[in-house]
Amino acid sequence: MQPADLAISIRSYGDVRSTDKHDYAQLVLPLQGAVMLDIEGRQARLDPLRAAFVAPGAWHSQLGTSHNRSLILDIAAPALPAPLRDQLGERPFHALNAASGKLVEFMGLMLDQQAAPPAAVQAWLGLLMDSLTLESPQPRTRLAVLMAAISADPGLPWSTERMAGQAGLSVSRLHALFREEHHATPHGWLQATRMQYACTLLARGSLPIADIACRAGFADQSALTRAMRNSLGQTPAAYRRQAQENLPKS
Template sequence: MSTSPRLSIDVRSYGAAHSAHRHDFAQLVLPLSGALEIDIAGKGGRLGPCRAAFVEAGSSHTQTSDGPNRSLILDLDPALLEPAVGDRLIRHPFVALTPVAGKLIDYMGLMLDSRGVSADNLRLWVPLLLDALAEEPARPRSRLGTLLAAVEPDLAKPWTAETMAERACVSVSRLHALFRAELDTTPRAWLAEVRLKRACGWLARSELPIAEIAYRTGYADQSAFTRAMRRATGLTPAAYRRQSRKTRHKSP
């Protein structure tokens, strides 16, 4: 009597490190949020939104994290892996995620959170994921391009150097070096400039309340927004809005 190859998926979070363990099936650790450290057969790495890990069947490993985190854990029979894909994952257990792989992981996370996933759907999803993991990620012209594209549409989020470094999968010191090399500024100064520019645009061209603009651009409150505007322009948000409208109405 034959048995079906092992294939299961769930969402897990990790805390303090436990003793090393191993199992007779392969495993993919696919982060959804937060970050964690993983050691696979003596090789350590940090996982986050753009980096996953493959644990070979029988390989000793440990996971640990000191903050909130959620990951998809895909357990699968090694026989389900194409030889070329399996060999590559064994040689390079830490995998840089392409945008396609990231979208597939996010999709599965949403499905598991909302209504679960049938065995049939999981069997259809896994080959797509493995194909995406086998792709070589395109090397961006700017090391910061992906990070900036994530931050700019989401300015309301309380971004810090630490959270930006985590999103870019680099250390905080490396993040500062990249900002200095590519933009000749610091992460904090760049973020302040982007927030202020976005806020000024909304003041000039929208009817949004000033408090709402402050919230959407990530200021702690309207007072913090007012202080930032005064430092940068010498005007309060309300005065800047009035001046912008006068200028616009005078234009031919």
Template sequence: MPLPASAAVWLRSYGAPSTPHCHDFAQLVLPLEGSLEMEIGGRGAVLDRRTAAYVDQGVRHDQASPQRNRAVILDLDRQALGGGLADRLAARPLIVLPPEARSLVDYMGQSLARGPASPARLAHWMPLLIEALGGGAAAAEAPRLAGLLAALRQEPFRPWTTAAMAAAAGLSTSRLHAVFRAELSATPRAYLAGLRLAHVQRWLAEGETPIAELACRGGYADQSALTRALRKATGLTPAAYRRQAQESRSRPQEP
């Protein structure tokens, strides 16, 4: 389904306890630093960089923290997650963030620190975030995609064509596009490009391999093509992304 126009992302800090309240939209609370005490539907929770939370539409909650903290807050229509993932998160609102999700949240925080996210950037983040939170396979809603998505994640740099992806999913190319749009808010090629770019971003953050070599390894025609793709997704050149990511990784994290 297309990203709802009401979706919005914020960078926030919290202090004294808030008045318990609820929203007519769903919310993801994705900590960047410090810890945050929350009560969600009568259940207590402590969030940190390893633990996020999902607050379902209409659920009463509040939050407080005695220490410095920052979190990425994503307000969205629960349908943007897909009914299966939203229902699973509503039943178990605490989310243990895998390393790839933490890296994505870190990048989102860095970007938001420079200014608000455009709708286009938010639309780029959403499929990656859903994938990182465990909803990319959409097993409950699009089981025929599960095998294809697993193959794309395992071999993102294989020379995939749309026809090859459709064949792997047992769908026609037109149906493949429709299912991707409905479940992941992306085209098959855009989803694959996001997976590839995520690998390149990790390589940039973790090492000093020349950017031209990473562009070739990542399947880009040349360094300029990688620069255009990364600038479109993040607003940064590869060199600037590497510098910012490595500076962020070198800073000590709050306990």
């Protein structure tokens, strides 16, 4: 699923019933209060212990019965595998288990703090879907969660063994998944992620280059310089100068 296939927001519903129909799927995950939801004649009261799945093309109406806030996920229909869409749509109202409830609470806090990057949302959605369908996290979900964790803190000592352990996979399975999903080795993807992180810090601020090298996971400034020369043909200082010269003038 690509970031463009998913929209996530927090909404509140008023005390006047409204009816809607759309060509994308929707998950309604209450954070506070209660919402009455009717999906093509099937009705339920949603609260932080009960969520709903609205299939693409399904008529539905909602009514807020008190102060309420819900996490809303709009998912492009082609991005949702048909078996999963059918499984969720067959029984549109879902009691949230402890794992699902914690995931919803977590993402609500992330959105409130405006700290939910697309990679984190993608990883979170995979875990949420697995928890709603009572399945153990699938290998690709595990990989997405791992990649989000590395992207958030690439400076940690991410050996291939540590990456595999974090994802709950064998080293050989981790290598196979990276080849299938990203046409790269775990180490190759890690190095590219660290380089991207370093470039972002160089372009956006004035941190010393040695500090940036450490934060991005390079052994020292010399290691970052060698890596940038090999991949970009520039030193960190030259990259920073060029990037900041190209920033829009205020």
